[in-house]
Amino acid sequence: xxxxxxxxxxxxxxxxxxxxxxxxxxxxxxxxxxxxxxxxxxxxxxxxxxxxxxxxxxxxxxxxxxxxxxxxxxxxxxxxxxxxxxxxxxxxxxxxxxxxxxxxxxxxxxxxxxxxxxxxxxxxxxxxxxxxxxxxxxxxxxxxxxxxxxxxxxxxxxxxxxxxxxxxxxxxxxxxxxxxxxxxxxxxxxxxxxxxxxxxxxxxxxxxxxxxxxxxxxxxxxxxxxxxxxxxxxxxxxxxxxxxxxxxxxxxxxxxxxxxxxxxxxxxxxxxxxxxxxxxxxxxxxxxxxxxxxxxxxxxxxxxxxxxxxxxxxxxxxxxxxxxxxxxxxxxxxxxxxxxxxxxxxxxxxxxxxxxxxxxxxxxxxxxxxxxxxxxxxxxxxxxxxxxxxxxxxxxxxxxxxxxxxxxxxxxxxxxxxxxxxxxxx
Ligand SMILES: *Cc1c(COP(=O)(O)O)cnc(C)c1O
Numbered sequence: 001x002x003x004x005x006x007x008x009x010x011x012x013x014x015x016x017x018x019x020x021x022x023x024x025x026x027x028x029x030x031x032x033x034x035x036x037x038x039x040x041x042x043x044x045x046x047x048x049x050x051x052x053x054x055x056x057x058x059x060x061x062x063x064x065x066x067x068x069x070x071x072x073x074x075x076x077x078x079x080x081x082x083x084x085x086x087x088x089x090x091x092x093x094x095x096x097x098x099x100x101x102x103x104x105x106x107x108x109x110x111x112x113x114x115x116x117x118x119x120x121x122x123x124x125x126x127x128x129x130x131x132x133x134x135x136x137x138x139x140x141x142x143x144x145x146x147x148x149x150x151x152x153x154x155x156x157x158x159x160x161x162x163x164x165x166x167x168x169x170x171x172x173x174x175x176x177x178x179x180x181x182x183x184x185x186x187x188x189x190x191x192x193x194x195x196x197x198x199x200x201x202x203x204x205x206x207x208x209x210x211x212x213x214x215x216x217x218x219x220x221x222x223x224x225x226x227x228x229x230x231x232x233x234x235x236x237x238x239x240x241x242x243x244x245x246x247x248x249x250x251x252x253x254x255x256x257x258x259x260x261x262x263x264x265x266x267x268x269x270x271x272x273x274x275x276x277x278x279x280x281x282x283x284x285x286x287x288x289x290x291x292x293x294x295x296x297x298x299x300x301x302x303x304x305x306x307x308x309x310x311x312x313x314x315x316x317x318x319x320x321x322x323x324x325x326x327x328x329x330x331x332x333x334x335x336x337x338x339x340x341x342x343x344x345x346x347x348x349x350x351x352x353x354x355x356x357x358x359x360x361x362x363x364x365x366x367x368x369x370x371x372x373x374x375x376x377x378x379x380x381x382x383x384x385x386x387x388x389x390x391x392x393x394x395x396x397x398x399x400x401x402x403x404x405x406x407x408x409x410x411x412x413x414x415x416x417x418x419x420x421x422x423x424x425x426x
Contacts (some may be wrong), residue, residue, distance in 0.1 A: 009104070015270070016318040019410035020235070025153070025154055025156065025277075028153055029150060030149060030150070030153070031151055033357075033373070033375075033376040034055070035372070036357070036361070036374060037055065037360060037361065037364060037370065037372075038197055039363070040361065040364055041055070041364065044368065049368055050368060051364070051369075051370060052368060052369045052391055052395055052396075052398060052399045053370040053391070054369060054370055054371055054387040054388045054389075055179070055370035055371060055372050055388065055392070056372075056388060056390070057195065057257075057341055057388045057390065058262060058390060059256065059257060059260045059262050059341070059390060060390075060391065062227075062260060063260045063261050063301065063308075064301070064305060064308045066300065066304065067259075067297050067300060067301045068297075068298045070179070070297040070301075071293055071296075071297035073296065074292065074293035074296040075293040077293070079292075080292040080293045080296070081292075082292075083288040084289035084290060084291070084292045085287065085289050086284045086287055086288055086289040087115050087116060087198065087280050087289070088114075088115060088117075088268075088289065088295060089292065089295045089299070090111070090114055091299055092295045092298055092299050092302075093110035093114040093268075095110075095114075095298075095299050095303060095383065096108070096110070096114050096115060096116075096253070096268050096302065097109070097110045097270075099302055100102040100238070100240065100270065103227075103238070104237070104240065104241045105241060106238060106240045106241050108240075108271075109273070110271055110381075112273040112277070113246075113270055113272070113273050113276055114164070114268060114269070114270045114276065114277065114285065115268070115269050115276050115278075115279055115280045116267075116268055116290060116295065117252070117266075117267040117268060117283075117288070118256040118265045118266075118267070118287065118290055119254065119256065119262075119265035119267045120223065120225060120252040120253065120256070120267030120268070120269075121147050121267070122217070123267050123268070123269045123279065124147060124148070124151050124223065124252055125147065125150070125151040125154065125155075126220065126279060126282045126286065127151075127250070127262040127269060127275070127278075127279045128152050128155040128157065129151075129154070129155045129282055130278040130279050130281065130282045131155075131186065131187055131275070131278065132152060132156065132186060132187060132385060133155065133157065134156040134157070135156075135157075135158075135183070136156075136157045136158070136186045136187070137158045137160060137181060137182075137183070137184075137185045137186060137187075138157050138159050138160075138185060138186065138187040138188070138189060139160050139161075139162055139174060139177060139185045139187070139188045139189065139218075140152065140157070140159050140160070140161050140162075140189045141161065141162065141170075141189065141190065141191050141194060142161030142162055142163050142164065142378050142379075142380045142381075143161075143164075143196055143197055143374065143378045143380050143381035144377050144378045145191060145195045145196065145223070146377070148189050149378075152187075152189075152358065157186075157187075160177055160181070160185065161378055162174065162177065163330065163380050164192075164194055164197055165197060165199065165380075166201065167192075167201055167205055171205070171209070171212065174209075174212055175216070178212070178215075178216035180236075182218055184217065184218065185216075185218050186219065187218055187219050187220070187221065188213065188218050188220045188221070188249075189220075189221050189223065190209060190221070190224070190239065191221050191223040191225070192205070192222075192224075192236065193226040193236055193337075193339035193340045194228070194340070194420060195225065195340055195342060195382075196342055196344055196372070196374070196377050196381065196386040197285060197344050198335070198337035198338070198339065198340045198342055198343070200230075200234065200236060200338050200339050200396050202237065203237040203241065203242065205237075206222075206237060206239045206241070206242035206245065207242045207243065207385045209239065209242065209314065210243065210244045210245050210247075210253070213248040213249065214247070218248075218302065219248055219249050219275065220239065220245070220248050220249030221249060221250055221251070221252065222238075222239035222240075222249065222250070222252070223237070223251075223255070224238060224239070224252065224253050225252070225253070225257055226257060226279065226339050226340045226341070227253055227258065228258025228259070228309045228312070229257050229258055229312075229313050229339055229340055229341055230313060230339040231313065231317040231337070231338055232317070232338060233314070233318065236339060238251060239251050239271075240270065240271050242369055245271065246271055247272065248270030248272065249271055249272055249275065250270060250272055250276060250279075251270055251271050252267060252269050252276045253267065253268050253270070254266070254267040254268070254296060255267070255301065255302075257341060258309040258312060259309060259312075260312060261298070261301070264294055264297075264298070265290070265294075266290065266294060266295075266298045309387075316341050318393060319389040319392070319393055319396055320328060320336065320389055321336075322393045322397060322400075323343055323387060323389065323398045323399075323400065324336045326396065326400030327343075327345065327400060327403070329400075329404075330400060330403065330404035330407065330408065331348070331404075331407075331408070332345070332348045332403070332407065334346065340391065341388055341389045341390065342386050342388055343386070343387045343389070344374075344386055345371075345384060345386070346383060346384055347359050347374075347383055347384060347385060348407070351407070352383055355373075355375065355382065356373035356376075356381065356382055356384060356385055357373045357375060357376075359371075359373065359385060360372065360373040360385055362406070363385070363406065366406040367399070367402040367403045367405070368402055368405035369399045369402055371385040371386065371387050371405055372385060372386040372387075372388070373385055374386065
C-alpha cells in the first residue's frame with residue numbers, strides 16, 4: 001500500500017503549499033479597469049460622503065407595478081418552480097416576434113429564430129462560444145463595451161476593434177480588414193445605438209453591413225441594447241430589417257434598459273435559424289432556462305409595457321437635457337446623444353492632457369461625482385469620460401454644480417456643500 005495516501009479520518013496535510021493553476025482563458029482576460037475608481041468610491045461612501053454615481057449604466061428606476069405583481073403572482077404558482085425550457089417559453093418568444101413585426105416589420109419564426117437568454121450579456125458570451133474558437137477573429141466596435149471584448153477572448157478568439165465615431169469610415173475599415181487579414185474575420189459585432197460613444201445609424205447602414213458580410217463571408221451579431229432608449233423622435237433601425245440580414249446574422253435585445261428590468265436578466269437572440277440553434281445548443285449544456293415566473297412577467301411587460309417604455313425614454317431625454325445644458329453652462333460643452341442612457345463627454349482643456357483615468361479620479365475626489373474614464377473602453381476612448389443618466393434631475397443638477405466648482409475654482413465638493421449649507425441658513 002502506498003504510504004503517501006491519505007488515511008480516512010486523518011487531517012489534510014497543511015504543510016506543503018498547493019498551487020492553484022487557473023485556466024489560460026482566465027489569465028488572458030484584460031484587466032478590470034474600474035478597480036481604482038470603485039475603491040475610492042467605497043472609501044468615500046464609508047466616510048459618509050454623498051457620492052453621485054454616474055459610472056455604471058445601471059438603471060435605477062423600478063419596473064411598472066403590474067409587472068412586479070405578475071411576477072409575485074407567478075411566483076406563488078407551484079407549477080413555476082421547476083426547471084424551465086432553456087430556449088425560453090414559446091409564448092415569450094412569440095411576444096418577441098410580434099414586437100419585431102410591430103416595430104421593424106421583421107417576421108420571425110418564434111420556434112426556430114428566437115431564443116431567450118439570461119440577459120443579453122449571457123446570450124452574447126455564449127454566442128461567441130458557439131461561433132468562435134482559437135484562431136478566429138471578431139471585429140468589434142471601438143471604443144468597446146467591455147463584454148464584447150471579454151466574450152470573444154473567453155471563446156479563445158482574437159478581436160480587432162474598429163472606430164465607430166464615423167460610421168462611413170467604420171464600414172470601409174471593415175472592408176479593408178477583410179481584404180488584408182488572413183484568415184479573414186469570422187464575425188462582426190455591431191452595437192448601435194452604441195455604448196459608450198452613443199453613435200447611431202440609419203437603416204442604410206445595415207444594408208451595407210449585409211452586403212459586406214456576404215462579400216467577405218463573415219457572420220454578424222447586432223447588439224441592440226438601446227432599442228427602447230431613443231430621443232428627439234429618433235427611432236433606431238433593426239439590423240434584421242435589412243434585406244438578407246437573416247442569412248448572415250442575429251440580433252440581441254434586452255429588457256434591462258427600456259423596461260428597467262436589468263436585475264431580472266431577460267434578453268433575446270433573434271435572427272438566422274442556424275446561429276440561433278448553435279446558441280440554443282450551447283445553452284442546453286450550460287443552463288436550464290430562466291425562472292418561469294420571470295418569463296411570465298416578461299410576457300406581460302412586452303404585451304402591455306409600451307407606454308411605460310416610452311415614458312422611461314422621456315425620463316432619460318429630460319435628464320440628458322439637464323446634464324448637457326448644465327455642463328454647457330459651466331463651460332464644458334458636450335455632444336447631445338440621440339439615444340442610450342449616456343453622455344460621452346470630451347474632456348475639456350486644459351484637463352484633457354491628464355488622461356481620462358486621472359480626470360475621472362479628479363471628478364470623484366473633488367466633485368464627488370463618479371464618471372467612467374473613456375480609456376476603460378479601449379485606447380480610442382481616451383480623451384473622454386462617460387456619464388450615465390442614472391440619477392434624477394435634481395441629483396444631476398447637483399453633479400453639474402459640483403463639477404463646475406471643481407473645474408472652475410479648484411474647490412472641493414466638501415467646500416461647495418459647506419458653502420451651500422451656509423447660504424441656505426442665511
Ligand atoms: C446594457 C447593455 C446590454 C444589456 O445587457 P443585459 O445582459 O441584457 O442586461 C447589452 N449591451 C450593451 C452595449 C449594453 O450597454
